[in-house]
Amino acid sequence: MSRLNIQKTYKLYIGGKFPRTESGRYFTINDNKGNLIANMCLASRKDFRNSVVIARNVQSSWANTTALNKGQILYRVAEMLEGRKEQFIAELIAQGETPANAKTEVLDAIDRLVYYAGWSDKYQQFFSAVNPVSSSHFNFSSVEPVGVVAVIAPENQSLLxxxxxxxxxxVGGNTVVVLASxxxxxxxxxxxxxxxxxDVPGGVVxxxxxxxxxxxxxxxxxxDVNSIIYCGTDEKLIKSISELASHNVKRTIFYxxxxxxxxxxxxxxxxxKTQExxxxxxPTEI
Amino acid sequence: MQKNKDNSMFKASWSYNEAPESTDHIQIKKKYGLYINGKFSEPINGKYFDTINPSTNEKIASVAEATFEDVDAAVQAAKKAFESWSKLTGKERGKYIFRIARLIQERAREFAVIESLDGGKPIRESRDIDIPLAANHFFYYAGWADKLVYAFPNRTPKPIGVVGQIIPWNFPLLMAAWKLAPALAAGNTVVLKPAETTPLTALKLAEIIHESGIPKGVVNIVTGAGETGATIVNHPDVDKIAFTGSTNVGKYIQKATAGTGKKLTLELGGKGANIIFEDAAIDQAVEGIINAIFFNQGHVCCAGSRLFVQESVADIVIEKLKSRMDTLIIGDPLDKNTDIGAINSKKQLQTIENYIKIGLNEGGEIYQPDCKLPKNGNWCAPTLFLNVSQSHRIVQEEIFGPVLAIQTFRTIDEVIEKANNTPYGLSAGVWTQNGAKMFHLTQKLNAGVIWGNTFNKFDAASPFGGTKESGFGREGGLHGLKPYVKFD
Incomplete structure (x- = not known):
């Protein structure tokens, strides 16, 4: 007997919740035969602004989560992804990847999370310094998160x-608002x-x-966004992002x-790149 | 205006004889051309402007105004020189930079006097701070030239190319050193534009750079105003811009370089919070507050221009501040007794006076000591404002003058929130004898440089630069190398 599949409703992810877009709008994603895969939420500028408010509110508590703990949380994400890798491979294939590429992408994605989990309590030592100043002062430089980062994710390899x-x-203590592929x-x-x-607190991503x-x-x-990352090669968009970023001296990062x-x-x-x-x-003189 | 009567006693019983620094040993030409491709040359349009002594408003010298053709010649010279300079071994590059450091040290006194003449800062500051730090900066980065791979483990740093550098008028030689030293150490070539009102020490530096024997075209120094700067920013053969100046101009530059692929570092404005707790060493803190805001007439991007005093000690701190202000000596920058020199330009004086008016109109309570200001030149008495709040313009906006806005607070969380509630993030100061409180604050304050129980300290080995609208990139120390290299 045939069974009707249960299809997933895709919504947004804001503040640890899955709301629909406030705008009520949608756009469609089809497979390469033109069949509907899903109606996606067509997020509005207001959805973005709402997300920034939440990302800002949780940023300092996320930054103050111990480095060890942040590392374990990232590792936990890798564990969860590992357990669900078949689903992600299937989804990538549905989006048009070859089975081989889909598998490589998911496995690389899991490994990448583990890689950064390991950096969580080490990068600070790598980028910090005690500076030998010529006066009686103890002087050191350390890195801190830039704050809230807006991310335009790559179009291809949408997971990895x-x-x-x-x-x-x-992992550097920032919170992010991402526009997916x-x-x-x-x-x-x-x-x-x-x-x-x-265990990633709501609002961090x-x-x-x-x-x-x-x-x-x-x-x-x-x-109220401190930095923007754009992944892509559209030179016009790079120029316009750079121009608009100057409004509040935003740090721009292009991949x-x-x-x-x-x-x-x-x-x-x-x-x-997202550290200050x-x-x-x-003084050390008494 | 409120006056502190007790200090008239102090003034009556303590007078200082004049102690002017001699000027007979310095050499200033009547007219300065542009330093392009290893030669001083006339500007192509033949135009010159005057550089003025701000303490007398008398002309010191004529300085060339560079237009597009001059800037283009400088950029082409730098581009040509880059081919061989970038291939020179780090060891050899470093030796030229060491030479420059030594030559500055040898002529330090001459530089100090000219710095005070042209910019108005007290000779004590130019002699003890600006010039030695400038030499130290070259000395520090000279040593990096052959060690760059150790600065970036697992990566291969390469020079960027032609760097356009635009510097402000508040620390003219020191800012030139901050810009040139790391750029040259990393193997770049440079077109540097000093500020319109303070070009002389950069032009004297050009003489030194020439004497060092550094290959022609590696350093080019072009003088002019904003338009000359814009020409550098927009020149297609410039690969990187490093700018120190106002946030407004910084934003313009970020916009102008958008989409060009030019790399950029910006060191912009600030509105530094200086926080004094009830458990601070009060007398030291008062001295620190004075230094934080009145150092270099307050023409300091990282000045502690917002003072937050814990309510329980507000009365005593403010009383001590006022009486300390009463004893500050304002006058001839070349006098070794002088604490506060001349305001750098007429235009800047107008800006400051305008902000003082704004402060009064907004209901602020002003205090200025009863001091005699010289008749000629640009002068502003040290000023503090009480009864102001976060929404006042003199609390929010950078004044770049000797004007301090004082607010009080009760709790730690309150003062952190107030201190961070600004678009700027350059500097902050904390005064407390409690170690845990100190580090709590230094961690929570959003700024690139934090001074604990001190203020306005600088060092070649210490990275400097801001967060948020105070700009990006660091100058000084290991971190100051990164803006001048690229990676594959």
Whole structure:
């Protein structure tokens, strides 16, 4: 007897909850035969602004979570993803990947999470310094998260690309608001379910689905976003993001890579991109 | 205006004889050209502007105004020089930079006097802070030139190319050193533009750079105003811009370089919070507050221009501050007794005076000591405002002058929130004898530089730079190298 499959409703992921877009709008994702896979939420600028409020509110408590704990939370995300890898492989295939590529991508994504989990309590030592000043002061420089980071995720390798960009940002104590791959958004929302069951506090990662043309401008110009990451090669968009970022001297980060499976896509230097250096002085003379 | 009567006694019984620094040993030409491709040359349009002594408003020298053709010549010279300079071994590059450091040390007194003449800062500051720090900066980065691989483990740093550097008028030689030293150590070539009102020490530095024998075109120094700066920013053959100045201009530059692939570092404005707790060493703290806001006439991007005093000690701190302000000596920058020199330009004086008016109109309570200001030149008495709150413009906006806005607070959380409630994030200061409280605050304050029980300290080995709208990138120390290298 045939059984009717239960299809998943894909929604947004904001503040640890799965709301529909406040705008009530949607866009469709089809497989390569033109059959409907899902109606995705077409997130609005207001959804983005709401997400930023939440990301800002939880940022300092996330940054103050111990480094050891943050590492364990990232490792937990990897554990959860490992347990659900078949689902992600299937979803990537549905989005048009070959089975072999889909498998590589999911396995690499899990390993990448483990990689950054391990950096959680080490990168600080790597990027900090005690500075030998010529006066009687103890002087040191350490790194701190830049704050709230807006992310436009890569179009392709929609799972691995997304994880490769947000893992270094959140392990560094930032909170993120992500616009998922426009053409392949399914795995981003399923990944939100993984995050939601992995002790990542609500609001640390917020994921929207929608259109770059609509949201990129708001993401780049928002006055309470400290940094924006754009993954892609659209030079016009890079220029407009850079211009709008100047409104509040936002830090802009551009990744033009096509292949995120490469080992060069994981590095403590990617964590450093969303860190600020703070130098502290104190007299030592009594 | 409220006056502290007790200090008139102090003033009557303590007078200082003049102690002017001699100027007969310095050499200033009547006219300065542009330093391009290893030569001083006339500007192509033939135009010159005056550089003025702000303490007398008398002309010191004529300085060339660089237009597009001059900037282009400088950029092309730098581009050409990059081919060989970037291939020179780090050891050899470093030796040129060491030489520059030594030459500055040898001529330190001359530089100090010219810095005070051209910019108005007290000779004590230019002699003891600006010039030695500038030399130290070259000395520090000279040593990095052949050790760059150790700065970036597991990566291969390469020079970026032609760097355009635009610097402000508050620490003219020191800012030139902050910009040039790491850029050269990393193998870049430079087109540097000093500020319009303070070009002389950079032009004297050009002489030193020339004497060092560094290959022609590696350093080019072009003078001019904002338009010259914009020409550098927009020149297609410039690979990186490093700018120190106002947040507004910084935003313009970030926008102008958008989509060009030019790398950028910005060191912009600030509105530093200086926080004094009831358990601070009060007398030291008062001295620190004075230094935080009146150092260099308050022309300091990281000045402690917002003072937060814990309510329980507010009365005593404010009384001590006022009486300390009464004893500050304002006047001739070349006098070794002078604490506060001349305001750098007429324009800046107008800006400051305008903010003082705004403060009064917004209901702030002003205090200025009863001091005699010289007749000629640009002067502003040290000023503090009481009865102001977070919403006042003199609390929110950078004044860049000797004007302190004082607020009180009760709890730690309150003061952290108030201190961080600003678009800027350059500096902050904390005064307490309680170690845990100190580190709690230094961690929670959002700024690039935090001074605990001290303020306005700088060092070649110490990274400096801001968060948020105070800019990005660091200058000084290991972290100051990164803005001048690229990776594959």
């Amino acid at each position: 690309g997304l994880i490769s960009v947000i893992a270094p940002a959140i 426009e053409t392949k958004p399914l795995t981003a929302i399923s990944f939100a379910e993984v995050l939601n069951s992995s 917020n994921i929207l689905t929608g259109k770059k043309a609509e949201l990129a401008g708001q993401m780049a110009s928002h006055m 033009k890579k096509h292949d995120w499976t490469n080992e060069s896509c994981e590095s403590p230097y990617l964590i450093e 250096v703070k130098t502290t002085w104190h």
